[in-house]
Amino acid sequence: MRQSDIFLKTKKEFPKDEVATNAKLLIKANYIVKLMAGVYSMLPLGLRVKRKIENIIREEMNSIGSNEVLLPALHPKSIWEITGRWDELSDVMYKFKDNTGKEFGLGATHEEILTDAVKNNVNSYTDLPFSLYQIQNKFRSEERAKSGLLRGREFTMKDLYSFHEDEKSLSEFYDKVKETYLNIFKKVGLGDITYFTFASGGSFSKYSHEFQTLSEVGEDTIFICDDCRIAINKEIINDQNTCPECNNKDLREEASIEVGNIFKLGTRFSEKIGLNYLDSDGKSNPVVMGSYGIGIERLMGTVVETSNDENGIIWPESIAPFKVHLLLVGNPSGELKEKTDNIYKKLLDNNIEVLYDDRDIQPGEKFYDSDIIGIPWRLVVSNKTIEKSKIEVKKRAEDKTSLITIEEFIKNI
RNA sequence: CGGGACAUAGUAUAGUGGUAGUACGCUUGCUUUGGGAGCAUGUAGCCUGAGUUCGAUUCUCAGUGUCCCGACCA
Numbered sequence: 001m002r003q004s005d006i007f008l009k010t011k012k013e014f015p016k017d018e019v020a021t022n023a024k025l026l027i028k029a030n031y032i033v034k035l036m037a038g039v040y041s042m043l044p045l046g047l048r049v050k051r052k053i054e055n056i057i058r059e060e061m062n063s064i065g066s067n068e069v070l071l072p073a074l075h076p077k078s079i080w081e082i083t084g085r086w087d088e089l090s091d092v093m094y095k096f097k098d099n100t101g102k103e104f105g106l107g108a109t110h111e112e113i114l115t116d117a118v119k120n121n122v123n124s125y126t127d128l129p130f131s132l133y134q135i136q137n138k139f140r141s142e143e144r145a146k147s148g149l150l151r152g153r154e155f156t157m158k159d160l161y162s163f164h165e166d167e168k169s170l171s172e173f174y175d176k177v178k179e180t181y182l183n184i185f186k187k188v189g190l191g192d193i194t195y196f197t198f199a200s201g202g203s204f205s206k207y208s209h210e211f212q213t214l215s216e217v218g219e220d221t222i223f224i225c226d227d228c229r230i231a232i233n234k235e236i237i238n239d240q241n242t243c244p245e246c247n248n249k250d251l252r253e254e255a256s257i258e259v260g261n262i263f264k265l266g267t268r269f270s271e272k273i274g275l276n277y278l279d280s281d282g283k284s285n286p287v288v289m290g291s292y293g294i295g296i297e298r299l300m301g302t303v304v305e306t307s308n309d310e311n312g313i314i315w316p317e318s319i320a321p322f323k324v325h326l327l328l329v330g331n332p333s334g335e336l337k338e339k340t341d342n343i344y345k346k347l348l349d350n351n352i353e354v355l356y357d358d359r360d361i362q363p364g365e366k367f368y369d370s371d372i373i374g375i376p377w378r379l380v381v382s383n384k385t386i387e388k389s390k391i392e393v394k395k396r397a398e399d400k401t402s403l404i405t406i407e408e409f410i411k412n413i
Numbered sequence: 414c415g416g417g418a419c420a421u422a423g424u425a426u427a428g429u430g431g432u433a434g435u436a437c438g439c440u441u442g443c444u445u446u447g448g449g450a451g452c453a454u455g456u457a458g459c460c461u462g463a464g465u466u467c468g469a470u471u472c473u474c475a476g477u478g479u480c481c482c483g484a485c486c487a
Contacts, residue, residue: 013425017480329447364448
């Protein structure tokens with residue numbers, strides 16, 4: 001992508017009313033634009049990052065045999081009344097009447113909708129287990145949206161739901177999802193600072209589990225057992241003040257961001273909605289369910305919160321909008337332009353995602369933009385480098401530069 | 414939802430009871446090209462409503478919005 005073609009207008013100033021690092025950097029670098037508190041538009045760069053995250057998650061979900069679906073965001077009141085959650089979720093669900101007076105809700109979560117959708121497609125234990133997931137917008141009437149992308153009113157969630165004959169089957173799948181989630185957080189660069197965390201479980205199981213990423217701006221407080229590399233959410237610390245795995249009492253308190261959670265639902269929804277299966281004795285039983293969520297924008301914001309410096313964002317390669325930022329430094333004409341165009345073509349020919357700053361502006365501006373945007377590899381081509389038939393390579397996260405040929409770079413990357 | 418702060422151009426800001434200035438951006442022209450370059454040129458603004466006043470962007474009240482703290486967060 002040529003920078004002269006992409007819609008990208010970085011700002012010279014941080015936005016006035018943002019304090020959260022993720023919002024300041026993402027707005028300044030023109031990844032996102034705020035529509036209102038807790039609702040952001042994704043600009044081309046932001047959408048590229050979002051898609052990368054979604055695709056990592058998609059791949060992982062598919063790898064455990066889950067199928068992707070897409071459920072509606074617009075729901076009739078009636079389905080929510082079946083489980084009693086029309087009233088129960090009054091604080092978080094957006095509700096409204098249409099022009100005929102009929103009542104609707106915008107999806108804040110999708111247990112009811114999916115359970116209903118699969119109900120007539122599940123007959124016996126031979127249909128179980130299975131799992132379905134979607135990547136879709138959620139709407140939550142947060143009383144206080146805040147911290148940029150970390151707590152929004154409309155956001156994208158990957159929500160996975162699993163369906164089982166019994167608790168044993170659910171537990172097996174639950175453990176598999178746990179590993180998969182840890183893998184996802186590792187892939188987006190948060191592996192070292194994300195903890196599998198014990199949290200309150202509700203009626204069906206003693207615990208639910210969360211994935212908490214260390215960050216000073218996190219809303220949650222966790223207590224970490226360094227021996228087991230797990231944590232306990234503060235919300236259950238009164239009931240559980242030792243490590244659930246090794247009984248270690250020496251726990252370390254940290255602030256953290258909840259980037260994912262997994263939950264054993266049991267038969268709460270299947271019973272009410274009538275999702276039953278026949279077991280091998282021909283007896284009807286409610287399906288046992290689990291649900292598993294990851295907030296996409298929150299994950300994106302968390303990466304920015306935990307990976308930046310005074311000059312801007314530092315994306316991990318896995319979710320960066322481009323892998324390489326190619327800067328033409330100097331007057332974009334003549335031999336320099338020709339040679340840089342040629343390097344751009346070579347990168348494209350090798351399927352390397354590259355943003356090519358071919359604009360006719362001062363070099364300094366290109367360097368500043370490159371830093372704030374945070375693409376992992378910066379390549380500079382200038383009269384200095386073409387004299388030696390080389391390019392200057394710098395990693396965003398490091399200070400040192402080196403001169404190598406484009407062929408070497410392509411080979412190494 | 415309780416408390417606090419704030420609201421002036423696309424962005425960041427200054428300022429005033431007599432309708433507003435600066436920087437950056439953007440337009441046009443010329444110059445320049447390794448860390449936001451230079452000269453010239455043009456462009457664009459006081460959140461909404463009511464009140465006080467001869468006159469309100471400024472003062473008062475209400476509303477709306479944004480951010481922060483707290484509460485809340487299947």
